[in-house]
Amino acid sequence: MADDGLQYTYSGLTLQPHPWSAAVLEVKAxxxxxxxxxFNSCLLNHYRSGEDHMSWHSDNEPLYGQQPVIASVSFGDTRDFVLRHNIHRTHRLTVPLASGDVLxxxxxxxxxxxxxxPKRRKVLGPRINLTFRNIIRPEGPELALARTLAKSSCLPTIDKQLQVPTTAEHLPNTDRNTKMSGADFELRVxxxxxxxGSERVSIKGVNxxxxxxxxxxxxxxxxxxxxQLLDFTAQHFNAIRLPFSCELALNMDARQPGNIDYAANPELQGLTTGQVVDRxxxxxxxxxxxxLLDMHRLAAAQDIPELWYSAEYxxxxxxxxxxxMVLRYKDCWNVFAADLNNEPHGCASWGDGNLRTDWQLxxxxxxxxxxxxxxRLLIFVEGVERNGCVQPCENCxxxxxxAGAAKAPVALPVEGKLVYSPHVYGPDVFGQPYFSDPSFPDNMPDVWSRHFGFIKQEGHGPAICPGEWGGWAKEGGSDxxxxxxxxxxxxxxxxxxxxxxxxxxxxxxxxxxxQEDWATPHQxxxxxxxxxxxxxxxxPQDEVTPAAPAPEDCQVESTVDPAAFGGAPAACAAEPAAAGAEPAAPVAAAVPAAPLSAGEVEVTEVNAWDEGAVRCFQLEAKVTNTGPGPASSMRLRVAAAEELQKAWNATQLxxxxGFWVFDFPDWVGPSGGLAVGANVxxxxxxxxxKPTEFAVV
Ligand SMILES: O=C(O)CCC(=O)C(=O)O
Ligand SMILES: [Fe+2]
Structure with missing residues (x-):
């Protein structure tokens, strides 16, 4: 339905809208x-039952303008409305829309x-959804209106009515000037x-x-x-691990943060990324x-690299x-530690003296x-994935x-600063063989002791503070x-x-x-x-030192010339690329060699079950290399369905x-390749x- 004279184009079809009905006009008002x-138009959707669904899309047709406001009203049975980020597909938000809700x-x-x-088998009743939009006419009064809206600062990004109250309590408190100098607070090992001081602490932290x-x-x-989320966090934790990228650290005041609802966060309006971190x-x-400052990635839009540097960084x-980062927050007493690099893995080694891969050095x-x-800072050093481990090498x-630290500890110039910070996960994250041991979970302490606990048993030297552990922990489950x-x-x-x-x-x-509402905790x-x-x-709590945003002071020269230890390799196996003292311009990732072989994929449904109203499937995709040569660059592509919860024996790229892409870990075949006739x-x-399209590429 729409105002007179408006046309609606949808998937290339031009539709003639109905005139407004009295009932819809009442809802519209x-x-x-x-x-x-x-609003000058409304799309009406009728879902006869949970079998009727609407697939993934964005309402980004040009006729709605650059930043459309879309208000959706629901009547009838409650249905989940799911949002996912275009790039980070696992970033999702599920909003159950009940009768009378306006989103x-x-x-x-x-x-x-x-x-x-999405489809919901258990939903039997009908639902009607009205989405009100504003179609921009090529000329005329609505165009002016659309422009005003796009500029309006009070537009929420996503706003389910009755959510997110913001009160004066959350406005910046500018008269608080009791300072605590950074030097007043220090932790030591x-x-x-x-x-x-003399008090043994307990850091109960969350990422x-x-x-x-x-x-x-x-x-x-x-x-x-x-x-409000910090209020919640402070009720249950006393520390936060804050992942950031090297890209962010180098562009603190040049970047604008994205995906912030400024109606919910008015105090962040107009701040740069650096200023949001300050706040x-x-x-x-x-x-x-x-x-705890955590250098989690190098480039913001890329995955976690194997090593602490790359060709680009x-x-x-x-x-x-x-x-x-460290100078900017030097006077912030509560910034207490630096986690040097998140999750060295793959070819990262420990104590072997190879300057390109040796994480210990x-x-x-x-x-x-x-x-x-x-x-003043504590230095958190994570482990590696494989090298330097005890024999026989165990999945980690x-x-x-x-484990390599037993023979080759990290040497720091200041005493009492070293904290080893392993990451340790359970069966929800990856099916390590020791989770299917008949004595599980009683076999776990030995595994943990071998991987990192032995440091503790020695009773002296560095501390241990795992920087990540967790999982769904479903009641009664192995996790x-x-x-x-x-x-x-x-x-x-x-x-x-x-x-x-x-x-x-x-x-x-x-x-x-x-939980997915970002408000209710999993008790x-x-x-x-x-x-x-x-x-x-x-x-300490009440005292705060405002951050010193002095970017000029922070532009420091590097003291280590990477050329001195061979430059930065584009990838572990590749020859090092030349590296300058400045961050190099982005370099395209090495193009994989054309696949030498063709592959076949055979898909089996192993199991299916309901989680509440959601149908879940466990599938196995048997990928066989059908030759003629070993397949080091073979990948599995799956047409993306609704939600991928977990994948094993494969690394998701x-x-x-619209495709989920998987690479195979290099243990599936010698030197990173799947032999002819072999399968994974x-x-x-x-x-x-359930996804239906699988291909080996
Ligand atoms: O039914 C809903 O809640 C969503 C409808 C929708 O996304 C649309 O009409 O574009
Ligand atoms: Fe939509």
């Missing part, structure tokens, strides 16, 4: 009041997000533990990710107020939350990024530069293996048994510090402390973390135009809808 703007989407939502109404992504902003701010850290200080750029170099900039997590076992093992072994993964609900393989997860850390330390069985768990 009410919705215009709520949304604060006028508005606006700002850049249609540019960055898709939405759908002694006899394998972290101390605050909140987002700044490291191409959003350059914490996730969840698209629907939740940052300060976040300052607000953490007000709530007694410590902040040579070590000099990484050091510069770290100095910028690199950690010492990066740690020294950070300590020179701020000697990215960043999980610090819950694993988490409880780990929590108890922490307590038994005096591991009083850790950071749980994660606060965000949009972590595909673990879920979050928060069973809070209980597990409380079991691991029953006596978290209470830090970024989506390519890739496991997938998908939710909602």
């Amino acid at each position: 009410a919705v215009e009041q709520l949304a604060g703007c006028a 508005t989407m606006s700002g850049t939502t249609q540019q960055h997000w898709q939405h759908c109404v 002694q006899d394998g533990g972290i101390y605050w 909140w990710f987002g700044f490291e992504t191409a959003d350059f902003a914490l996730h969840g701010l698209w629907c939740t107020n940052m300060l 976040f850290i300052q607000e953490c200080a007000r709530r007694g939350l410590l902040v 040579p070590e000099s750029a990484v050091l510069q990024g770290w100095k910028t 690199a950690a010492a170099r990066i740690g020294a530069v950070i300590l020179e900039a701020n000697p 997590w990215w960043g999980g293996h610090i 819950a048994a694993w988490q409880v076992k780990l929590a108890d093992w922490f307590v038994e072994h005096g591991i009083t510090d850790s950071f749980y993964w994660c606060l965000n609900p949009n972590s595909g393989d673990t879920g979050g402390i928060l 069973h997860k809070l209980d597990i973390v409380a079991r691991a850390h029953p006596n978290p330390t209470k830090w 970024p989506d390519e135009g 069985v890739v496991g997938l768990i998908v939710k909602g809808e």
Whole structure:
């Protein structure tokens, strides 16, 4: 339905709208009041039952303008409305829409997000949905109206009515000037533990990710107020691990954050990414939350690299990024530690003296530069995935293996600063062989001891603070048994510090402390973390030092010339690319050699079950190399269905135009290739809808 004279084009079809009915006009008037703007058209959708659905799409037709406001009203049975980010496909938000709910989407939502109404077998009744939009006429009064709306600062990005109250309490508090100098707060390591003065501390931390992504902003701010979430976090935790990218560190004040709903976060309006980080850290200080800075990725839009540097971000750029970050927050007392590099894996080695891959040596170099900039910080060093491990080499997590430290500890120039920070996960994240041992979970303590716990048993030297652990922990499931076992093992072994993964609900393989509404906690997860850390330390709280945003002071010269240790390789196996002292311009990833072989894929449904109203499937895709040569660049492509929950025996690469793409880990064949005639069985768990198109490319 639409105003007279308007046409509606949908998928190339031009439709002639119906005139407004009295009933719809009545709804329109009410919705215009709520949304604060006028609409000239409405699309009416009838879902006869849960079998009727709407596939993934964005309402980004040019006739709606650049930043359309779309208000959707639901009547009848409740249906899930799911949003996913165009690039980060696992970043999702599910909003159940009940009868009478009004959801508005606006700002850049249609540019960055898709939405759908998935099938729900258990929903039997009908639903009617009215989506009100504003079609721009080539000329005339509506064009002017659309322009005004696009400029209006009060447009929410996604706003389900009655959500996200914002109150004056969250406005910047400018008269608070009680300063605590950074030097007043310092943690030190002694006899394998972290101390605050003479007090042995307990850091009960949680990860909140987002700044490291191409959003350059914490996730969840698209629907939740940052300060309210910090209030929640401070009730249950005393520290936050803050992932960021090297790209962010080098462009703090040149980048604008994305995907923030400024109606929900008015205090962040107009701030650069760097200023949002400043504000976040300052607000953490007000709530007694410590902040662990975590260089989680190099380029924001790319995956976690195997090594701590890349062709695009040579070590000099990484050091510069770290100095910028550390100097900027030097006077923020609650910024207490630096996690040098997230999850070294693949070819990252430990203690073998290979300057291109040896993480033990690199950690010492990066740690020294950070300590020179701020000697107060603790230095968190993660492990590697494989090399340097005990024999026989055992499957471990990215960043999980610090076994090499027994023989080759990281040497830092300041005493009492070294914390080993392994990542450790359970069966929800990847099916390691030791999870199917008949004695599971009682076999786990030995595994943990071999990977990192042995450091603790020595009772002196560096401390251990796992920087990531977590999972769905579904009641009665093996992941819950694993988490409880780990929590108890922490307590038994005096591991009083850790950071749980994660606060965000949009972590595909673990879920979050928060449910998908970004508001309700999963109590069973809070209980597990409380079991691991029953006596978290209470830090100072009320005092805060505003960050010193002095970017000129932070432009520091690198002290290590990467050329001195062979430059930056584009990939582990490749010859090093020449590296300058400045971050190089982006370099296209090495183009894989044309596949030598063809492959076949055979798909079997192993299992199917319902999770609430959502149908879930476990599939196996058997990929066989049919020759003529070994297949080192063979990939599995699957036409993306609704939601991929988990994949094993394969590494998921970024989506390519509607396809999930998987690479095979290099253990499936000698030197990274699948031999002719050999196969690998890739496991997938998908939710909602079963993918049907599989191809080997
Ligand atoms: O039914 C809904 O809630 C969504 C409808 C929709 O996305 C559309 O009409 O474009
Ligand atoms: Fe839509």
